[in-house]
Amino acid sequence: MTSVEQQLDDLLLKQLELYDEYRVLHEKVCASMKRGFLNMSKARYSLGSTVMSPTSFDMRMKATKKFILNDQNELEPFVEENKANNSPQQTLRNRKRSENSGAEEPAPITKENPPVDPLYWFGGLPSMSLRNSQKEFQSVLDALTDLANISRRMTETEQLYNSLQNKVSTA
Amino acid sequence: ARALKAKPALLTAIIGDEDTITGLLLGGAGNVDGKHSNFLLVRNETPVPEIRERFEEFTSKRTDIGILVINQHIANMIRGDLDDYNKMIPTILEIPSKDHPYNPAKDFIMNKVAKITGQSFD
Numbered sequence: 001m002t003s004v005e006q007q008l009d010d011l012l013l014k015q016l017e018l019y020d021e022y023r024v025l026h027e028k029v030c031a032s033m034k035r036g037f038l039n040m041s042k043a044r045y046s047l048g049s050t051v052m053s054p055t056s057f058d059m060r061m062k063a064t065k066k067f068i069l070n071d072q073n074e075l076e077p078f079v080e081e082n083k084a085n086n087s088p089q090q091t092l093r094n095r096k097r098s099e100n101s102g103a104e105e106p107a108p109i110t111k112e113n114p115p116v117d118p119l120y121w122f123g124g125l126p127s128m129s130l131r132n133s134q135k136e137f138q139s140v141l142d143a144l145t146d147l148a149n150i151s152r153r154m155t156e157t158e159q160l161y162n163s164l165q166n167k168v169s170t171a
Numbered sequence: 172a173r174a175l176k177a178k179p180a181l182l183t184a185i186i187g188d189e190d191t192i193t194g195l196l197l198g199g200a201g202n203v204d205g206k207h208s209n210f211l212l213v214r215n216e217t218p219v220p221e222i223r224e225r226f227e228e229f230t231s232k233r234t235d236i237g238i239l240v241i242n243q244h245i246a247n248m249i250r251g252d253l254d255d256y257n258k259m260i261p262t263i264l265e266i267p268s269k270d271h272p273y274n275p276a277k278d279f280i281m282n283k284v285a286k287i288t289g290q291s292f293d
């Protein structure tokens with residue numbers, strides 16, 4: 001067997017391994033989404049479907065889940081260092097804690113100073129179901145970065161395979 | 172995760188139904204800059220040309236999208252556009268919706284395997 005044909009076989013195996021990796025991670029994502037939807041349904045049941053709907057979205061929203069392309073050409077999570085990350089969570093419970101610790105009191109939730117966290121789009125006291133739903137979808141978004149990296153590696157493998165195959169056919 | 176760097180931060184664009192959009196926005200993916208949002212809420216009455224137009228916008232016109240997430244049942248409506256897609260950025264990922272389970276055989280990533288193995292997974 002020539003070395004080019006061996007390389008083609010290796011690339012085929014690599015592609016199948018990558019796809020296997022993709023499927024395993026994708027199944028985890030699907031399971032997270034299922035739990036997220038279930039918790040969302042529970043939250044919607046208690047809040048009402050008119051409250052928990054796109055009409056409640058804050059259309060000044062800014063994404064907190066972002067990523068960058070690193071030097072290895074792979075996507076990785078991006079953390080923005082700003083005051084918002086360091087400021088205490090704007091909840092009623094943490095307002096009392098911050099008073100006791102002597103930290104700056106968080107700004108009250110008013111119309112002029114709306115909360116940034118989407119958890120508060122649907123009301124000032126989010127239920128445990130809504131919080132759990134948010135956690136599940138946050139983990140989905142984190143996993144999407146890894147899924148995207150596997151997909152990109154599969155695209156690269158496919159392109160390499162095609163170029164090698166063209167070499168074999170023209171030789 | 173890394174701190175602020177010179178490289179621009181990329182967003183996740185979403186083309187999905189109401190539950191998917193609500194969930195992923197709850198997770199922190201949503202971004203609105205003036206009139207430009209990084210998501211399209213697809214309802215029963217949303218015309219397919221509008222879906223294709225937003226797909227084109229997210230994949231070709233905008234430079235701040237790194238990943239495009241799309242419900243598989245919506246992806247099936249623009250399957251031709253997905254099959255022709257060959258860019259690295261943004262990367263397209265198909266996901267299930269609450270009411271439509273995921274079919275791995277329909278995922279366009281299967282093309283990457285099928286083209287090499289020479290098999291059809293329909």
